[in-house]
Amino acid sequence: MKTLVKSITAYSYDELDEYVKKEAKNNVALIVREPILFSEDLIEALKEDFGLHHLKTCFSLSHCQGDGLCLYGRIHFDELFDNKKIKKIAFNGIHHKQIQSIYNVLLHIDFEHNGRYFHKNSVCIYSDEYNPTSKQLIIIDKVVENVKRWYYSFCKEWEQRGYEYFYEIYDEDMKLICSEYDYLFMKNGKLIDTSEYLEAV
Secondary structure (H helix, E strand, O other): OOOOOOOOOOEOHHHOOHHHHHHHHHHHHHHHOOHHHHHHHHHHHHHHHHOOOOEEEEEEOOOOOOOEEEEEEEEOHHHHHOOHHHHHHHOOOOOHHHHHHOOOOEEEEEEEEOOOOOOHHHEEEEEEEOOOOHHHHHHHHHHHHHHHHHHHHHHHHHHHHHHHHHHOOOHHHHHHHHHHHOOOEOOOOOEOOHHHOOOOO
16 A cells, blocks of 8 residues: 655745736636625615615626626616606606606616627617606606716726726735635645645644
8 A cells, every 4th residue: 555645835915926816816706706796886876876776786707708796676767767866867857847747657677688699789678658748758868868877987887897806906805815725725825726736744
């Protein structure tokens, strides 16, 4: 019977060459940056910054074709007319009398996802109305266009935040994470599963 022992040289993050540290960060980010936490942050921003409670998100941020971020769900009637944060966006450039004229006509605005991709253009945004006149439809179309402009801007901002969240870790944060979890690396920045090895004495 023979006992074979495999040994490798392990490096702390600080011991890696500068050009390898980015690869080490990417490997650690895949472990510690969880999609559910990013999604929760986005949903919380919708609530806190815009008073929206019925929109959710889907995203694919893996640097592949069709990547992106989108919202789906609905902006409800009360969120449009009674919430100052989104009301300012939705009714931008629309007079008070025009807003009043569609108060009992515009019911909500829907965000419907289509297809297998999750970028901002994979969602159809449209209004649901109750018996509108042609003049009221013109006003409602303006509201929808305002909401679309906000939507595209929001998705662009959070797509960028997503790439930063999943692929960028500041040096100080990296040092803290590696210290907390005792992460060690190979010379090329690959994370080592230390459970497979015994430390040499």
